[in-house]
Amino acid sequence: MTPQEIEALFTRTDGSYAFARWGRPIAPVVFGVEDQTLAVVKGAIEALCHLAGHDIAETDPELGVNLMVFFLREWDELRGVPDLDRLIPDLAPLLDRLEGIDANQYRIFRFDEAGAIRAAFVFVRMDAEMSKVPAETIALAQAAQTMLLWSDQAFTDRSTLAQTPSGAVVLRPDIGALIRAAYDPVLPPSAHDPSHALRLSARVGAAL
Missing domain, CATH: 3.30.379 (Chitobiase; domain 2)
Structure with missing residues (x-):
């Protein structure tokens, strides 16, 4: 996931960035x-x-x-x-x-x-x-x-879930990796600066 994609998942309709675990x-x-x-x-x-x-x-x-x-x-x-x-x-x-x-x-x-x-x-x-x-x-x-505290518009266009070829419904791998990365103890429990998405992106890349 790119930093821009992650930032969008935590950017609210008023334009503010709000992350919390x-x-x-x-x-x-x-x-x-x-x-x-x-x-x-x-x-x-x-x-x-x-x-x-x-x-x-x-x-x-x-x-x-x-x-x-x-x-x-x-x-x-x-x-x-x-x-x-x-x-x-x-x-x-x-x-x-x-x-x-x-x-x-x-x-x-x-x-x-x-x-x-x-x-x-x-x-x-x-x-x-x-x-x-x-x-x-x-x-x-x-x-x-x-x-996580996602944006109020994070999943309006695409679900957190995906369907496997066999028809099973599972968590999207990128969302799973993002949740796992968000709980890295090195990261703060909350953030309001969009630069936080850069740190998340680096850890998601390592988790995928």
Whole structure:
């Protein structure tokens, strides 16, 4: 991946460069799925953590859990989740906006003093389009998009996933190499200078 391609993946619609990776072990919890799908989602998160060389944990000592994944049919279901409005300020107007644009997924990140990801909330609405997608594919895509703070327009034109000749859906090798490179301990946990993409590019080249 060229530095320009990497820079684009972390450049937001307002033109700012914003990169962050997790700064603590990921302690996930999943709501709204059966046990079989729960195992699939947690398995995808574990696989991405293994790829990145990052730890996964049962609990976070400060927060209990720090990655909350919600599967739902309608955005309105979240209005009835106890205390969710305390975790996510301005929840009501956010849900109004998501309903207005007919969104089927949304992610919110929280950060620590160093700018690293401290917690994340992932919402997947199983609309008609999303319901056609296998659980394994949804889980892998959401895990990949939660490992780093990507641009809000990073994957509008091309998915994080690819299909093998046999028909299996896998993480794109370049995205996998980028995630692995992003967790190199030599690099900072967060960055706002586009020159950071040059350092990532050098490590991606070595990882591919």
